[in-house]
Amino acid sequence: MNRKTLPIGLLLVVALSVSIALAWHQSFVSQDIPLENADAARDILRV
Amino acid sequence: MTFADIGSSICSNESPGFLGLFDLSTPPALLFYSYVPIALLVLFLGVFVFVSANGSRESRWLLAVSLFFFGWVADILVQWVASYHSILLFAWKLNAIFEAGLFLSAFAFVYVFVTRAPLPGLVRDMLVLASVTVLALVPTQLNIAAYDVAGCEGVAGSLWLWIYGAEPALIGLMLFIGFDAWRSARDTADRYRIALGTIGTALAFGIFFFSNYYGELVQTYDFNLWGPIGLVVFELVLGFMIVRYRAFDLTIVAAQALIVAQVTLIGSEFFFARSATNRILVSITFLTTFIFGWFLVRSVRREVAQREEIEHKEAELEVANQQQVRLLHFISHEVKGYLTKAQGVFAGVLEGDYGPVNEEARTVAASSLGEMRKGVALVMDILEASNLRKGTVAFAKTRFDLRDAIHMVVDEVRPMATKKQLILEASIPPGAYFIEGDEDKLTKHVFRNLIENAVKYTPHGRVRVSLARTGAVTRLVVEDSGVGITPEDMQKLFTEGGHGAESQRVNPDSTGYGLFIAKQVVEAHAGRIYAESDGAGKGSRFVVELPTV
Numbered sequence: 001m002n003r004k005t006l007p008i009g010l011l012l013v014v015a016l017s018v019s020i021a022l023a024w025h026q027s028f029v030s031q032d033i034p035l036e037n038a039d040a041a042r043d044i045l046r047v
Numbered sequence: 048m049t050f051a052d053i054g055s056s057i058c059s060n061e062s063p064g065f066l067g068l069f070d071l072s073t074p075p076a077l078l079f080y081s082y083v084p085i086a087l088l089v090l091f092l093g094v095f096v097f098v099s100a101n102g103s104r105e106s107r108w109l110l111a112v113s114l115f116f117f118g119w120v121a122d123i124l125v126q127w128v129a130s131y132h133s134i135l136l137f138a139w140k141l142n143a144i145f146e147a148g149l150f151l152s153a154f155a156f157v158y159v160f161v162t163r164a165p166l167p168g169l170v171r172d173m174l175v176l177a178s179v180t181v182l183a184l185v186p187t188q189l190n191i192a193a194y195d196v197a198g199c200e201g202v203a204g205s206l207w208l209w210i211y212g213a214e215p216a217l218i219g220l221m222l223f224i225g226f227d228a229w230r231s232a233r234d235t236a237d238r239y240r241i242a243l244g245t246i247g248t249a250l251a252f253g254i255f256f257f258s259n260y261y262g263e264l265v266q267t268y269d270f271n272l273w274g275p276i277g278l279v280v281f282e283l284v285l286g287f288m289i290v291r292y293r294a295f296d297l298t299i300v301a302a303q304a305l306i307v308a309q310v311t312l313i314g315s316e317f318f319f320a321r322s323a324t325n326r327i328l329v330s331i332t333f334l335t336t337f338i339f340g341w342f343l344v345r346s347v348r349r350e351v352a353q354r355e356e357i358e359h360k361e362a363e364l365e366v367a368n369q370q371q372v373r374l375l376h377f378i379s380h381e382v383k384g385y386l387t388k389a390q391g392v393f394a395g396v397l398e399g400d401y402g403p404v405n406e407e408a409r410t411v412a413a414s415s416l417g418e419m420r421k422g423v424a425l426v427m428d429i430l431e432a433s434n435l436r437k438g439t440v441a442f443a444k445t446r447f448d449l450r451d452a453i454h455m456v457v458d459e460v461r462p463m464a465t466k467k468q469l470i471l472e473a474s475i476p477p478g479a480y481f482i483e484g485d486e487d488k489l490t491k492h493v494f495r496n497l498i499e500n501a502v503k504y505t506p507h508g509r510v511r512v513s514l515a516r517t518g519a520v521t522r523l524v525v526e527d528s529g530v531g532i533t534p535e536d537m538q539k540l541f542t543e544g545g546h547g548a549e550s551q552r553v554n555p556d557s558t559g560y561g562l563f564i565a566k567q568v569v570e571a572h573a574g575r576i577y578a579e580s581d582g583a584g585k586g587s588r589f590v591v592e593l594p595t596v
Binding site for chain 2: 004012015018019022026032034035037040
């Protein structure tokens with residue numbers, strides 16, 4: 001492993017981890033995502 | 048209404064029977080049959096090639112492609128079977144990572160595969176930049192813009208336009224790099240490797256891209272199911288090519304892949320088995336396949352190991368043989384030197400170079416000179432045979448009339464035949480019998496050798512030499528009414544140092560190299576030599592066929 005591979009590898013691992021963590025947070029915790037066809041769903045759910 | 052309100056009420060046909068999170072009854076059956084075995088097969092091959100090639104540069108990138116592909120398939124599977132919208136959304140978001148990673152690693156793979164060099168700094172930095180950009184955009188709405196409640200799916204954002212735009216561009220770049228390397232490659236095998244590697248990868252990923260893109264375009268995701276099939280072929284071909292020069296055998300991989308695929312396919316039946324009877328049947332089939340597969344792979348492995356050992360021994364034998372030939376050549380050469388010197392001394396004694404000698408000494412010198420000449424002839428034969436075998440003999444290429452050459456040899460041998468009271472006749476119909484080749488070597492090692500042999504091995508009767516032209520072949524036949532050849536002797540007639548059981552009794556001067564050399568010389572002239580005999584005491588017939596010019 002040369003001198004440049006390690007920082008690049010670390011950068012990619014950190015970016016990957018942050019990216020997955022944020023995607024997880026949005027999907028499971030904050031859930032702040034716009035909905036499409038919500039009217040149709042509202043009819044079914046009656047909310 | 049927010050995303051959190053959806054709960055599990057929409058897409059209500061989904062019941063999370065598997066791990067309490069997934070409903071395996073929703074997706075089309077093809078999903079399990081095509082995706083699961085393919086993903087496992089690709090992963091297996093990626094790891095196998097990586098281990099077989101001792102983690103070479105190409106195998107590392109192939110492993111990266113395999114891992115991204117495995118992740119991509121797992122992600123798509125989750126999208127099909129997830130019962131909760133949060134899991135579904137998460138899977139939709141992560142898809143960009145796998146898709147981008149798959150194509151970027153495939154590009155890097157093609158680069159290192161065709162150039163056999165590490166990625167240049169610029170290319171590597173571009174790949175890193177593209178990866179970091181995708182990773183940065185994954186959690187944004189540029190990746191998944193919204194969640195479609197009616198279709199229970201993510202709505203692709205503008206990042207996907209870039210991904211779908213970059214994919215054909217990367218495929219184009221792969222083809223360009225492949226073509227460039229192909230053009231500058233000198234070796235045919237290397238060109239073949241580059242062409243197959245580039246076209247195979249571009250084709251597999253082209254199909255993969257098209258099936259995904261088209262499925263997305265017409266919103267019919269069944270199309271997407273067909274894309275990954277091409278990748279298995281890609282993995283097989285490329286994996287084989289990476290490790291073909293190392294300890295790798297396609298037979299073992301094929302057997303292992305077959306068993307993995309079968310076990311996976313049968314294993315996927317567990318998802319569909321509803322009754323206890325079905326489950327038991329599937330279990331029995333699964334176990335049987337597993338056990339027999341184990342034995343199959345083991346026996347194939349053993350057979351391959353044996354074959355490899357034989358090949359290894361063969362190579363060792365070849366080296367030992369070469370060493371022996373060199374040694375023999377060296378010794379013969381040295382011995383020839385001593386014999387020639389001794390021959391000179393005895394000839395000098397006979398010719399009176401060392402003053403007058405008495406009759407007894409002359410007789411001894413004459414006998415010794417004869418022995419020396421035989422010795423020199425034998426060593427010359429051994430050397431000639433060794434040179435012919437090594438392929439270091441140069442043949443002149445001149446056009447000459449065979450008729451003249453045969454007449455000359457017959458005239459030279461005639462006194463020997465007359466001395467034995469044999470009839471030596473030459474039957475050569477008028478005409479020209481031109482052939483192209485080394486007249487000296489053919490005359491000395493083939494024509495004279497055969498005619499002299501016929502005379503030597505014929506105690507009484509006749510020797511007949513005939514020449515004929517049939518189409519593109521000129522045929523010389525030397526027939527005699529001599530001692531004949533037994534079927535056992537026939538086996539070793541043209542072999543190196545091969546003596547017939549009785550040959551040395553009839554002809555004590557036989558070196559056992561004459562016919563071997565004759566055969567080598569004839570074959571070097573694209574000709575054929577063979578012998579026929581009805582057995583001991585029934586005469587022999589030697590035939591030489593040479594191409595006419």
